[in-house]
Amino acid sequence: MKFVETHNHLTGWSPDAKQTFEELESISIERGLHGFAISDHHDLDVFSTEKNLWEVDVPSYVETYYDRRRMPSKRNAGDKPGFLLSLEFGWTPDNGAQLRELDEQYPFDYTIVAVHFYDGLDPYFHREEIYTESFGEFYPRIIDMIEQSARELSCSRIVAHYDFFSRYAPLVKSKMLYRHAPDSFDRLFRTMRANEQILEINTGTISALIRHKGYTLEEAMPDPEVLNRYREFGGRFLTVASDAHRVEQNGRYVMETIAYLNSLGFEEFAWFEERKLHFSRIVL
Ligand SMILES: [Zn+2]
Ligand SMILES: [Zn+2]
Structure with missing residues (x-):
């Protein structure tokens, strides 16, 4: 199966990452x-009061890695x-x-749009301040923000x-469901369709739900209603990402997730090379 991991972090560039390029490359070869x-x-x-470690020095990042690129399609x-x-x-x-x-x-091959803050607050450090409403009230706000981010960063x-x-x-059963935010999900998927954006299934969430929330692997998989709706709005492709910050996170739950997505009828995953869509069939 021609699988491409689209989302990973390196030490020295992301303050919460602990793997080098060489480590990431060698585990990718191994996998x-x-x-x-x-x-x-x-x-x-x-x-904003101190030096922002979360901001990449983009010119040096591009200078360091641009010439090391190798297009999967030319492999x-x-x-x-x-x-x-x-x-x-x-x-x-x-x-x-x-x-x-x-x-x-x-000249990135592609960029990824993410929402990490709510009202300027980090959900990891400010749980008590952020999670004050029911999921049916709170998750629509989040999905609406993601929709806005997808629209602004088309x-x-x-x-x-x-x-x-x-x-x-802080509550145990916190998995995000379609029924928490149906209208917001619909708006998000409509925007993504218009912009030809691809939904990422991030196995970091699956891992967190298992480790911290008591879900089984099966329960921790993304809500099928969310994914079915994405497909109904024309979303054919997904990307599955380890979002590895450390060597041992590479590949976490990836094969299980691919098998699950395939069982819901998804047949391809996608990536981008020089901003062009490429995709490959899921083969289990
Ligand atoms: Zn992120
Ligand atoms: Zn990330």
């Missing part, structure tokens, strides 16, 4: 991947996995224009971890 990408955090407006038998250059944009209501400019200015080809906020809620 027999068709390709892998780096997509470090670029979150502007974080902790011959026996070659190393392909390598793609991406960036994970941390969108906030204030930074859309700035991020769009960066996307235009630099240039970003992948929409990251729609269920990121389900990882940190």
